[in-house]
Amino acid sequence: MKINNYYSPNFDKNKRSANSIKIIVIHYTGMQSERESLLRLSNQKSKVSSHYLINQSGKIYRMVPDNKIAWHAGKSCWGKHKNINKNSIGIELVNKGHQFGYTSFKKKQLLSLINICKKLIKKYKIKRKNIVGHSDVAPQRKIDPGEKFPWVKLAKKNIGIWHNQKINSLKRLRKIKIVNTMDKKKFVKNLKNIGYCFYPKNKMFFVKTLKAFQRHYRKGLINGVLDKECLVIAQNLQKTIKNS
Numbered sequence: 001m002k003i004n005n006y007y008s009p010n011f012d013k014n015k016r017s018a019n020s021i022k023i024i025v026i027h028y029t030g031m032q033s034e035r036e037s038l039l040r041l042s043n044q045k046s047k048v049s050s051h052y053l054i055n056q057s058g059k060i061y062r063m064v065p066d067n068k069i070a071w072h073a074g075k076s077c078w079g080k081h082k083n084i085n086k087n088s089i090g091i092e093l094v095n096k097g098h099q100f101g102y103t104s105f106k107k108k109q110l111l112s113l114i115n116i117c118k119k120l121i122k123k124y125k126i127k128r129k130n131i132v133g134h135s136d137v138a139p140q141r142k143i144d145p146g147e148k149f150p151w152v153k154l155a156k157k158n159i160g161i162w163h164n165q166k167i168n169s170l171k172r173l174r175k176i177k178i179v180n181t182m183d184k185k186k187f188v189k190n191l192k193n194i195g196y197c198f199y200p201k202n203k204m205f206f207v208k209t210l211k212a213f214q215r216h217y218r219k220g221l222i223n224g225v226l227d228k229e230c231l232v233i234a235q236n237l238q239k240t241i242k243n244s
Helices: 034-041 107-124 151-155 167-171 181-194 203-217 228-243
Strands: 003-005 023-028 052-054 060-062 088-093 131-133
Touching: 023 107, 034 052, 052 107, 088 107, 107 151, 131 203, 167 228, 181 203, 181 228, 203 228
Parallel strands: 003 060, 023 088, 023 131, 052 088
Antiparallel strands: 052 060
16 A cells, blocks of 8 residues: 655644554545645645545545644544544545535545555554544534445444444334433433533534434434434444444
């Protein structure tokens, strides 16, 4: 696997230990072109970066060394980790995103992503549940890599987690809205065990976090409404984590 160096000055200068790297965060660039993305991620004034960028033909750029803290996640949370830049590897995928004409990710691009994720997982012993999207760790601000990202394809390669429920069976549960307080608490508990951070008293935070969950695991309907389908998926994912 060839990796091309494309230097970004946007990282913390102090080294971090390999043991501190616990999470891989997948982003899309959300810009008009590969060139624009590289320039922004390497512009000192932008104050943003990532460890890697993968273009649509599968070419991989290393922008920040793994042992440095890149500025990719911003205000974020996953499990016990807050502001997770210091605990994560950021991977950007060239894609125009929702603002400029969101498209499906390319086969060669995904193949390179799978290969580099496998390498990083092995090197840093990263748990499957800690392979996440930017929207998972920052649901109030971000929606990338978005509903077109094929999480199930990666999960089949042991990159990230997925449920084992049949889609047609799940769809029947969509119309059953959850109103029971105990079921809501059970859902929140399951999502916390997966890694999502919650502030239950903040209704908008709950809705946006639920949308992030849906965008990742139930992309057919992203409405911020808790229903039986979401509850069953969350319960199943919780079991998947215990058995992985």
